[in-house]
Amino acid sequence: MSLGVRLERVCKTYRGGRPLFSGLDLEVSPGETVALLGASGCGKSTLVRLVAGLERADGGEVRVGGTAVSRPLREVGMMFQEPRLLPWLDAAANVAFGLDDVLQRSEEGDRRVSALLAAVGLREAGGLLPHALSGGMAQRVALARALARAPEVLLLDEPFGAVDALARASLQDLLLEVTARNRTTVLLVTHDVEEALRVAGRLVVVGDRPARVLLDARIPGGSPRTPDRAGLGELRVRALAALGSARRSGPATV
Numbered sequence: 001m002s003l004g005v006r007l008e009r010v011c012k013t014y015r016g017g018r019p020l021f022s023g024l025d026l027e028v029s030p031g032e033t034v035a036l037l038g039a040s041g042c043g044k045s046t047l048v049r050l051v052a053g054l055e056r057a058d059g060g061e062v063r064v065g066g067t068a069v070s071r072p073l074r075e076v077g078m079m080f081q082e083p084r085l086l087p088w089l090d091a092a093a094n095v096a097f098g099l100d101d102v103l104q105r106s107e108e109g110d111r112r113v114s115a116l117l118a119a120v121g122l123r124e125a126g127g128l129l130p131h132a133l134s135g136g137m138a139q140r141v142a143l144a145r146a147l148a149r150a151p152e153v154l155l156l157d158e159p160f161g162a163v164d165a166l167a168r169a170s171l172q173d174l175l176l177e178v179t180a181r182n183r184t185t186v187l188l189v190t191h192d193v194e195e196a197l198r199v200a201g202r203l204v205v206v207g208d209r210p211a212r213v214l215l216d217a218r219i220p221g222g223s224p225r226t227p228d229r230a231g232l233g234e235l236r237v238r239a240l241a242a243l244g245s246a247r248r249s250g251p252a253t254v
Contacts, residue, residue: 035196098148136167
């Protein structure tokens with residue numbers, strides 16, 4: 001059974017005493033994929049870092065399952081916009097870096113790394129160093145590393161924004177496949193409405209100062225979806241309108 005994510009009355013203040021969040025509420029149900037959109041500086045990345053335990057809220061509560069988040073949890077995996085691979089380790093060792101120390105040195109760990117590389121389409125690339133990987137390949141390694149501990153919650157901070165369109169579509173398909181197979185709970189930060197409509201089951205737009213939820217809408221139909229699927233046109237317009245409103249309000253940080 002996957003774990004859900006809940007933020008209740010979350011407050012976070014940044015430089016100059018300006019509140020980034022002031023009583024923000026957001027819930028992601030177990031097994032759900034939620035796409036989080038908003039203008040630059042509105043706090044999307046900070047929100048996922050709070051869930052990851054990489055930052056602490058100044059008020060309110062962040063929970064994964066029944067656990068209040070005060071530090072990184074093994075049930076939570078995270079992938080960033082950049083691959084952040086260790087340049088002196090090959091692809092297989094970078095994936096293994098996501099495992100517990102004991103597993104890293106075991107035959108079971110070797111089998112898991114091989115299976116993960118195969119799952120992301122890099123069965124033959126385990127011995128390559130990061131400099132020998134394309135951008136899309138490096139992001140596949142980063143995704144495999146994030147999945148190494150079989151997390152029940154996967155946090156993705158604009159993970160496909162820096163790769164070309166072909167690699168992006170392939171990575172989106174891969175994300176859909178592995179999360180559907182494992183019923184992983186996913187919180188995806190993206191600046192791309194089309195990506196959100198393709199891979200998520202729900203779309204949330206945040207903005208204003210302090211940040212609040214401007215739009216929270218279910219996305220009709222299964223995934224992946226084609227851009228012309230019935231019902232997406234209206235939601236696309238609503239999402240773009242909410243994003244436009246968020247951008248006009250300006251960044252929440254100073």
